[in-house]
Amino acid sequence: MRSKLLAIALGALVMTACTTTCSGPSSVPNDPPTLVLTNGTLIDGTGADPLPDAVVVMSGAKITAVGARGEVDVPSGAPTVDVGGGTILPGFINAHVHNAYSAGNLTTWAQAGVTTVRDEGIFSQQHTLAELIAMRDSDWSEPGYARLVSAGWMISPPGGYGWLHVTSPDDARQKAEDELDQGADLIKATMEDGYGPATNLPVMTFEELSAIAETAHARGALVTAHITEAGFMQVVVDAGVDDVAHVPWDSMPDALIQQMIAADIYLVTTLTVMEAYGVLAGAQSNLGRFAAAGGKVAMGNDYTDIPQNGFPHFELGMPMHEITRMSEAGMSPGQIVVASTRNAARVCGLEDELGTLEVGKTADVFVVDGNPLEDLSVLTDVRVVVHGGTVIRNEVR
Ligand SMILES: [Zn+2]
Structure with a gap:
């Protein structure tokens, strides 16, 4: 796999061959490799209107210019891919998956244009979090693998809906510190008393949840919270989490929606898992109301290797089932693109690096x-995927 990716990368990213007789700013020795995409309509992930006949210039891992052809300074002789009138988007981000600590899964996502995933809770106890993070940063660090953002273990009380257990606010602080020390990018807390077959599970106190949020925020990390009911959603919002990892199945009060908007708390869709549990209609109604009110939505399908209830739609790659259900809930295609790019980058804590095609951002x-x-189904008609400035898929040639 590595040698194949390397060959693709070298084929597309020809280092400016230049030793002693170069001229012009783009051909200075040791310049990082440049790549130009031309002849595409740009949808930059900010929610701005599409820009026809656009050019994107990348140097090394970064975007160095983007805009209309003729208005962008294109380095002469730079390797160029004419995308043939296709649409140029930021790499998609799936903000709620599991089983991401897997070379095969990370490859499948990246090849589909999902260049980043946020793992919302480790399921296997085969390795410690520190071991998994070490594997991510060595074995799976090449561009052919989707970037893996880790929420570590799900935190709950003993016997609750989580693998990492807390017994007091002080213990909650310590466990959150431990997670971040081991390399978690953010913290995942749960407030769940009976999801699926489980019932009457213990849940954290408000003080424990608040202690986790304070600890993470003091270290510059975000907190994501699992809920499936609006009542617990109110608790996690009051405790100051940064995003809610599922849309609840029962009706969200208008006041809660307004509170989330005022506090800039994001909502992750996961309509796929709600459908698997037979509560799609309620979740779609909530999502439609939240989006229409101006709430910030991030796309995530709750991918797992073991589909709940045998439900077959936990897609790897581009999660079209989730995207279709978001559309049915009333989100426009433009809103769905922003939810899958800029907003998903934000809940990963990576909004300064990813999610939009702007100068200085990472070239995904x-x-x-x-x-x-016009037609969301074209998201599976992939022409080119660039991850960190390296072409990992090219169907144009
Ligand atoms: Zn999940």
Whole structure:
């Protein structure tokens, strides 16, 4: 796999061959490799209108110029991919998955244009978190693998809906510190008393939940919280989490929606798992109301290797089932693109690096054949995927 990816990368990213007789700013020795995408419609992930006949210039792992052809300074002789009128998007981000500590899964996501995933809770106890983070940062660090953002273990009281257990606010502080020390990018807390077959599970106190949020925030890390009921959603919002990892099945009060908007708390969709548990309609109604009110939505399908209730739609790669259900809930294609790019980057804590195609951002770029604002199904018609400035898939040639 590595040698194949390397060959693709070298084929597309020809280092400026230049030793002693170079001229011009783009051909200075030791310049990072440059890559240019041309002849595409740009949807930059900010929610701005599409820009036809756009150019994206990348140097090394970063975007160095983006805009309309003729208005962008393109380095002469730079390797160029004509995307043939396709749509140029930021790499997609799935903000709620599991089983991401897997070379095969990370490869499948990246090849589909999902260049980043946020793992929302480790399921296997085969390795420590520190061991998994070490594998991520060595074995799975090449561009052919989707970037893996880790929420570590799900935190609950003993016997609750989580693998890492806390017994007091002080213990909660210590466990959150331990998670971050081992390399977790953010913290995952749960407030769940009976999801699926489990019932009457113990849940954390408000003080424990608040202690986790304070500890994470003091270290610059975000907190994501699992809930499936609006009552517990109110508790996690009051405790100051940064995003809610599921849309609840029962009706969210308008006041809660307004509180989340005022506090800039994001909502992750996961309609796929709600459908698996037979509560899709309630979740879709909540999502539609939240989005229509101006709430910030991030896309995530709760991918797992073991589908709950035998439900077959926990897709690897581009999660079209989730995207279709978001559309049915009333989100426009433009809103769905932003939820899958800029907003998903934000709940990963990576909004300064990822999620939009702007100068200075990491060059994660995804090109599809067709216009997703007219037909979302073109998101599976992949032309080009660039991850960290390296072309990992090219169907144009
Ligand atoms: Zn999950």
